[in-house]
Amino acid sequence: MTSDTCVASESITSFTSTETVAEEKDPLNKSFSCLPTKTPSSEILMCKQPQKTKLSTHILRLLSDSTTGDFKVYVGKYKFLCHLTILQLHSKYFRNNVDIDTRKVQLPADKVTPSSFYVLYSWMLDKRAKTKNQKCRCCLVELYSAAKFLAVEDILEFCWTVASGADISGSRAVALFLEALSWDIPEFKNILISRIGDFFLPLVASREFVKLDIYSVRELLSMNSLGVNSEIEIFMSGVRWLSHDWVNRAIYLEMIMECVRFFLLPPPFLRYLVGDQDTHIFDVISKNKKIVDAIYKVFVQTSAELCDLAQCAVDQDLKLVEQRNWIYNPLCPYHREPAGNQGQFFTYQQFLDYLETLHDSPPVALDS
Numbered sequence: 001m002t003s004d005t006c007v008a009s010e011s012i013t014s015f016t017s018t019e020t021v022a023e024e025k026d027p028l029n030k031s032f033s034c035l036p037t038k039t040p041s042s043e044i045l046m047c048k049q050p051q052k053t054k055l056s057t058h059i060l061r062l063l064s065d066s067t068t069g070d071f072k073v074y075v076g077k078y079k080f081l082c083h084l085t086i087l088q089l090h091s092k093y094f095r096n097n098v099d100i101d102t103r104k105v106q107l108p109a110d111k112v113t114p115s116s117f118y119v120l121y122s123w124m125l126d127k128r129a130k131t132k133n134q135k136c137r138c139c140l141v142e143l144y145s146a147a148k149f150l151a152v153e154d155i156l157e158f159c160w161t162v163a164s165g166a167d168i169s170g171s172r173a174v175a176l177f178l179e180a181l182s183w184d185i186p187e188f189k190n191i192l193i194s195r196i197g198d199f200f201l202p203l204v205a206s207r208e209f210v211k212l213d214i215y216s217v218r219e220l221l222s223m224n225s226l227g228v229n230s231e232i233e234i235f236m237s238g239v240r241w242l243s244h245d246w247v248n249r250a251i252y253l254e255m256i257m258e259c260v261r262f263f264l265l266p267p268p269f270l271r272y273l274v275g276d277q278d279t280h281i282f283d284v285i286s287k288n289k290k291i292v293d294a295i296y297k298v299f300v301q302t303s304a305e306l307c308d309l310a311q312c313a314v315d316q317d318l319k320l321v322e323q324r325n326w327i328y329n330p331l332c333p334y335h336r337e338p339a340g341n342q343g344q345f346f347t348y349q350q351f352l353d354y355l356e357t358l359h360d361s362p363p364v365a366l367d368s
Contacts, residue, residue: 063125072104073121078114082121090124092151108149110184113138116146120155141179144188163191170199178208181216193220198227198327204237205355210244214252217241221259227327229335230344231264234324236351243281253284257291263298264323268345270295282348331357 062068069081084103087094098105107117115138138146140162147155162168168176173195180189193216196203200220203209212220220226221234228234238256242249262270273295277283285291329335332354334346 060125070103073117074104074106075112075114075117076109080117080121086124087121090152090154092153093149111149112146113142116142119143120146120150120152123155139176139179141176141183141185141188145183145185148185159188160191163188163195168192169195169197171202173197174199174203174208181213190219194223194225196220197225197325200226200228200237201233201355202358204233204240205358209237210241212241214249214255218255218259221256224322225325227325229327229329229332230266231261231324232266232269232344232346233351235260235265235269236348239281239285239348240352240355246281250284253288254290257285257288257294261322261324262294265298266344267299268343270299272345274299279348 063083063086067081069083071082071084071087073080073082073087084094084098084100087098094105119138120143140159143155144159144163146152147159163176173192177189177192177196180192217238221238226234235257238260242253242256265273273282273286274292275286277286328337334344334350334354336344
């Protein structure tokens, strides 16, 4: 054996031991913990939270931000970024007639205007509709048309309440009625035209009256609530509308005259109508067979001034027509006390002269 081998053997032997070393015990308390004692489940923790803005405020701010809208509404050339959920919450149209997958809709301009949609959507968001220049407004008629098409029941009820209010009458009712003519909302036009009342003659004196269509004129002249002193004024109003464009409106003569209640015309005026005339329109009227027949049908009853008209109507099996809303204007030269018009007579020129006075001064209060 070499010397190197001996050295290795000795080294191995020197690190080998048969003695057992005892394990040292843990000097720490095993029951000690750095965590607090567990809180009993019955104990209520009084944790004071910091104050914060109401959740509704955050939601409203989010909904009011047009950049967060997920649904596009096109009205004319304008685009509105909206939240479909808000639209569906208030509008049956958006609940039932919108393709959600397309994420957009085009509203008809003849039903909804950009201003009316802006006002409606702002109302849905519970905020006042306004812009920097304060010009984003719409009239009651526009709002009603939009609310009807979109089926927003609360706004429809609001519009009806406003239109039925006592302050919507006379000139205000006329203004709203004229605005409503361009919209397909006949039921709204009906309630407005019924509130014109004593402002009828100032309307007839205006340029707006002669520009009305035949259907609006017929509806107007057929109403019981018109403020007139005599049925002659209804007749003359029809003549005024016809004469404004006689060439094109002559075909509507009989339609207009059907609105006149000949049974209410004074006998002197009836005799005048079937006599010789010095104007073209009145000459055509006096020679129209249908109109002449209507005049002669009631001539016997209305020309007998001493006869009880109601009894004559019964004897002749005639149906009494409804009365108008008779008024009396002391500033009109031919007006008489209400119900005192059976012997009344005035010419078309006298009627036009009276209408002319309405241009120079505001209408006076009429005693009905």
